[in-house]
Amino acid sequence: LLIDGEPRDRVPGRDRGLHYGDGLFETLAVEDGRPCLWGRHMARLAEGCRRLGIPVPDTAGLAAEAEREIGGAARGVLKILVTRGRGGRGYAPPREPRPMRLMELSPGPGHPPSWRTRGVRVRRCGMRLSRNPALAGIKHLNRLEQVLARAEWTDPDIAEGLMLDTGDQVIEGTMTNLFLVDGEGIHTPDLSRCGVAGTMRALVMEAAREQGIPVSERPLCWSELERARGLFLTNAVIGIWPVRELDGRALDPQVVPGPLIDAVRERGFIP
Ligand SMILES: Cc1ncc(COP(=O)(O)O)c(C=O)c1O
Numbered sequence: 602l603l604i605d606g607e608p609r610d611r612v613p614g615r616d617r618g619l620h621y622g623d624g625l626f627e628t629l630a631v632e633d634g635r636p637c638l639w640g641r642h643m644a645r646l647a648e649g650c651r652r653l654g655i656p657v658p659d660t661a662g663l664a665a666e667a668e669r670e671i672g673g674a675a676r677g678v679l680k681i682l683v684t685r686g687r688g689g690r691g692y693a694p695p696r697e698p699r700p701m702r703l704m705e706l707s708p709g710p711g712h713p714p715s716w717r718t719r720g721v722r723v724r725r726c727g728m729r730l731s732r733n734p735a736l737a738g739i740k741h742l743n744r745l746e747q748v749l750a751r752a753e754w755t756d757p758d759i760a761e762g763l764m765l766d767t768g769d770q771v772i773e774g775t776m777t778n779l780f781l782v783d784g785e786g787i788h789t790p791d792l793s794r795c796g797v798a799g800t801m802r803a804l805v806m807e808a809a810r811e812q813g814i815p816v817s818e819r820p821l822c823w824s825e826l827e828r829a830r831g832l833f834l835t836n837a838v839i840g841i842w843p844v845r846e847l848d849g850r851a852l853d854p855q856v857v858p859g860p861l862i863d864a865v866r867e868r869g870f871i872p
Contacts, residue, residue, distance in 0.1 A: 603670045603704040606662075616701055618684030621692065622743040624701075625649040626682040629667075630838045631706065634675050636667055638837055641800040646683065649739035655685050655700055663702065670704040678838055680705045684742070710838060712760070720845030720854030721760035721834070725823070726750040726775065730766040730795040738798040747775045760842065761834055763826070766795050771821045777834035777842070778802035781825060782856040786815030801835040801865070808864030831856025840865050 602610045617623035627642040636642070643660050650657040667679060682703040688695035728750040736743075750762050761774040772790050773779050778799040781788045787809055792798050809816045826832065831853050832844040841862060843854035 603666055603702075605702055606666050606669075612703070613687055613701070615687040616684055617686065617689065617694075618682065618701065618742055622741065623653070623694070624655070624682060624684030624742045625653070625740055626680060626742060627740060628836075628838060629679045629681070630709075630840075631671055631674065631677045631679050634671060634673070636671070636679050638800045638804065639664070639667075641803060642681070642837070645738075645740060645798065645800060646681070649741060650683065650700075652735070652739055653685070653741065654694065655683065655698060658683055658700060658702060666702065666704050670706050672706070674706060677706050677708055678710065680707070682742070712839065716760055716842050717840065720843040720852075722758055722846040723761050723763060723774070723832070723834070723844050724754060724759050724848055726753050726762040726764050728753065728764065730764050730772050732766055732768060732794040734794055737795050738792050740797050750775045763847075765823065768794070769822065770794075771823055771826060772796040773799075774834050777836045777839065779821075780805065780833050780835065781821060781829045782831040782833065782858075783829060786817065787858070787861075788817045788819060788821060790821045791819050799835055800837045801840065804865060805835055805841070805861055808861050809858070812858070812860040812864070814858055814860070833857045 612619060625646055627646050629642050630637040647657045663681065671679060684701045685694060686699040686701045728746055730746050750764055753762060761777055763774055763779060764772055766772050770790065771779065773796045779790060789802060790796065806816050826847065832847065834842045834844065841857055843857050844852050845854040846852060
């Protein structure tokens, strides 16, 4: 663990990230000793900082700290966390925040490799995401909805749970973004009211457009999922997981367009 660039394993007790979730984080895959999709993660972090009014950390400084935390490790998962730091009175933020930076390298999550090739089993969660456009898209530290959703199941063979928002729209998985595949192309939920705008989601959409595969970003309801030819999930650590079963209903895991899988691999990401 590196805190503000120093090897330490204790977070200051007055940090606003701890008290209020007043901060942001990024979770990156590390391959061949390098963090993948660095620019995309840094762009989302900077956007989050701007929206919350936290000074944007110097990217070159973060890169140097990331390199130090990765050390000689070839693979793993790097978590970068930035909070508003200490201070202020109650919720009122300090006038001149001094953000705290935390880096942690950990081994990969160890999901079965077959989940990528043969697909995953997925369920519908009861916990809803609340709508708040001011917080939509960014990866802020308030993740209680995901924590409660993930606590809904213990079966290790269920890889992910899908979440709807308080307005009955399907938004994403607890830790992944969702794509629906039909005869027209690929569709992913609109994230203007809630959800995290994933780096892998953006990469997949970009690759699809380059390949001439039609992409739409729009509101999706649960009945469309029930009629879908196929579904797949994305995040920066897993890459792409096809869905082979949704709440007991079998789906075709071979629906992920091949060029998308190739594109994810080609862009320095070897899931
Ligand atoms: C709630 C949520 N949505 C979506 C994602 C996917 O984001 P990314 O592709 O940047 O990993 C994550 C990643 O952890 C997440 O926690």
